[in-house]
Amino acid sequence: MLSKGNNGRKQEEIVCIEDLVPKDHLLRKIEKAVDFTKIYEIVEDLYCKNNGRPSTDPVVLFKIAIIQHLYGISSLRRTAEEINLNVAYRWFLGYSLAEKTPHFTTLSANFCHRFTEETVEQVFNWILDEINKAGYLSPEAVFIDGTHIKANANIKKAVKKAIPEAAKTYSDQLLEEINQDRENHGKKPFDNNNDNDNNNKPPKERIVTESKTDPECGLFQKGDHKKCFAYTAQTACDKNGYVLDVTLNPGNVHDSVAFDGLYDRLRNRFFQIKYVVADAAYKTPWIAKRIIDDGKIPILPYKRPMGKDGFLRPYEFIYDEYFDCVLCPENSVLKYATTTREGYRQFKSDPKVCKNCPSKYKCTASKNCVKTVEKHIWTDYLELVEDYRHTPPLRELYDRRKETIERVFADAKEKCAMRFTYLKGLTRNLSWVRLKLAALNLKKYATHKWHCHTYFVFLLFPSKISPHSQIFFLAA
Numbered sequence: 001m002l003s004k005g006n007n008g009r010k011q012e013e014i015v016c017i018e019d020l021v022p023k024d025h026l027l028r029k030i031e032k033a034v035d036f037t038k039i040y041e042i043v044e045d046l047y048c049k050n051n052g053r054p055s056t057d058p059v060v061l062f063k064i065a066i067i068q069h070l071y072g073i074s075s076l077r078r079t080a081e082e083i084n085l086n087v088a089y090r091w092f093l094g095y096s097l098a099e100k101t102p103h104f105t106t107l108s109a110n111f112c113h114r115f116t117e118e119t120v121e122q123v124f125n126w127i128l129d130e131i132n133k134a135g136y137l138s139p140e141a142v143f144i145d146g147t148h149i150k151a152n153a154n155i156k157k158a159v160k161k162a163i164p165e166a167a168k169t170y171s172d173q174l175l176e177e178i179n180q181d182r183e184n185h186g187k188k189p190f191d192n193n194n195d196n197d198n199n200n201k202p203p204k205e206r207i208v209t210e211s212k213t214d215p216e217c218g219l220f221q222k223g224d225h226k227k228c229f230a231y232t233a234q235t236a237c238d239k240n241g242y243v244l245d246v247t248l249n250p251g252n253v254h255d256s257v258a259f260d261g262l263y264d265r266l267r268n269r270f271f272q273i274k275y276v277v278a279d280a281a282y283k284t285p286w287i288a289k290r291i292i293d294d295g296k297i298p299i300l301p302y303k304r305p306m307g308k309d310g311f312l313r314p315y316e317f318i319y320d321e322y323f324d325c326v327l328c329p330e331n332s333v334l335k336y337a338t339t340t341r342e343g344y345r346q347f348k349s350d351p352k353v354c355k356n357c358p359s360k361y362k363c364t365a366s367k368n369c370v371k372t373v374e375k376h377i378w379t380d381y382l383e384l385v386e387d388y389r390h391t392p393p394l395r396e397l398y399d400r401r402k403e404t405i406e407r408v409f410a411d412a413k414e415k416c417a418m419r420f421t422y423l424k425g426l427t428r429n430l431s432w433v434r435l436k437l438a439a440l441n442l443k444k445y446a447t448h449k450w451h452c453h454t455y456f457v458f459l460l461f462p463s464k465i466s467p468h469s470q471i472f473f474l475a476a
Contacts, residue, residue: 017097020087024450026070026443027092033446034130036063042122046114056102060093061110062123064102067092069439072417076111080104111431120431124438131242131445138238139270141397143405144262144278146234146255147413149433150420151217153229158219159212162205169260170286174343181339181377190341208252214424218250231421233433234262237405239397241444243437244270248430255281260290267294275299277398285343285378288385299398300385311362317373326373330359334373344374412436 021028036059043058067089068079083089083101095101131137168174179189209219211229220230230251236244245265249258259282266273276291280303291298305314317334318327326334326347332354334347351369354360364371376382388394412418416436423429 015097017087017091021091025088026446027067027088029446029450030066030442031092033449034127034442038126039123042126043115043119046116046119056106056110058110060102061107061115063093064107065111065435066439066442069416069436070443072415074417075104075422076107077104080107112428115431117427117431120434124434127438127441127445128242128244131441134445134449136240136445136448137242137244138240139244139272141239141275141277142236142244142266142270142273143239143401144234144236144259144276144282145401145405145409146232146258146281147409148220148222148230148232148251149418149429151211151214151229151231151251151429152420152422152424153211153213153217155228157212158209158229160207161210162207165204165206168257168286170290174286175341177377178339178341178343181345185336185339187338216250216424216426218252220251231426231429232258234258235405235408235437236262236266237408239400239404241404241407242441243408246430246433246437248426248433250426255279256284256287259287263290275394275397277401279401283382283385285376285382288381289378292381292384297388297394298385299388299394301398302389311364312359314373319375319379326375328359328363328371328373330357332357334371337372339377340374343377345377347373347375408437408440411440416440 039059039062047055047058064076064079064083067073067083068076071082073079073082080101080103083093087097090097090099090101093101128137175190182189211217211219214229217229217231219227220232221227228251232249232251232253232255233246234249234255235246238244245262247258247262247265249261259278263276273296275297277299278287280301283300283303288298288300307313312329316329319325320327324336328334328349332349334349337346337348339345349364349369349371354364354369354371357363360369366372389398416439418433418436421429421432423432
């Protein structure tokens with residue numbers, strides 16, 4: 001039978017907004033999980049206590065930011081429109097159906113000029129502390145990875161620029177060990193300033209492509225990805241998927257270079273860390289050495305050795321620690337020659353032996369028939385990493401990357417619109433990323449807490465739980 005809808009658009013009703021929001025709505029779970037009045041303490045110093053016009057409630061402003069990032073709304077303007085129409089959003093902010101909600105310019109002005117990077121970081125840390133107090137945080141194993149965020153910059157508006165090469169954080173320590181190694185082999189140590197004792201020598205430079213629109217981003221291109229300006233977010237999470245910290249770098253900074261900034265923050269805050277799990281991009285001698293020297297275990301995957309196709313692989317040349325030499329596949333000896341400023345010991349073959357070697361065609365293309373093999377002075381740490389990699393419990397821990405850090409990136413990009421940014425500058429984008437990841441943490445925490453509470457009620461009062469939830473808990 002055909003039925004026609006009633007036109008009740010102009011009908012006046014008396015309703016309570018509390019009754020319009022479902023009991024199991026995500027925003028209800030979040031409201032119950034944490035006490036948002038803590039935000040007043042965080043922003044207290046940013047407001048005048050006895051002068052000026054009344055401000056918009058700062059809790060409301062941060063709740064609006066949470067709504068934007070939770071539901072992947074691309075802009076504050078669009079967020080303000082959605083809040084004006086959505087009953088659940090109004091309930092979460094404490095506004096009635098007829099009350100006027102904040103204008104998007106109010107949100108923009110506060111997050112641009114009032115709430116600093118430190119304010120956003122304090123909010124991020126406060127949510128993390130709440131999760132830790134509830135017992136959901138497990139920082140013994142830390143999963144680290146980086147993801148790229150497309151910048152708000154046109155690839156066609158760029159200039160070539162020469163910039164000085166940035167000094168590595170471990171350069172002084174590396175140079176000290178290089179000089180010690182050279183002295184042990186009877187070589188002259190390197191000068192601390194430069195190789196040729198020439199103090200007037202200009203620093204090394206490299207050519208980069210800089211955006212005219214956003215100079216703080218970097219040009220990113222990897223594999224089949226389209227070349228674009230981007231930022232890279234170095235992120236760490238625990239085995240439960242809670243984000244522990246994040247740093248932001250230009251898109252042309254390699255993961256292994258950006259690692260130190262994030263690792264310094266983690267080790268200063270989480271003293272329980274025992275394992276550091278990362279992908280092959282972080283498998284460098286310095287990272288392996290630093291983690292092991294800190295008393296932690298790096299869990300890194302197999303990395304294919306570099307080399308030319310059709311030639312012998314580097315692992316086929318075996319280092320003999322006792323005699324301090326390298327043996328080639330034909331059992332010829334490559335003697336120590338020198339230690340370079342980059343930290344590599346060079347071993348060179350005898351050209352008289354290599355000249356008539358049957359494997360010369362796949363060993364070296366050198367005209368003087370000399371094969372040079374390089375071994376880093378911190379190679380022992382990489383060999384120790386290989387031993388860890390073959391340990392079954394640690395291998396299982398590495399397999400959890402897809403359930404932890406990779407899942408965090410998938411949720412952030414697919415559900416929270418983190419594939420690209422409309423903001424410009426490292427500082428603003430770092431705060432933007434931190435708010436997104438804080439919203440993800442809050443969502444996960446509220447869901448976990450709600451499930452635990454519901455399961456407890458199910459054990460005591462099964463009749464008060466809906467049939468659908470009873471089936472879920474019985475199956476679990």
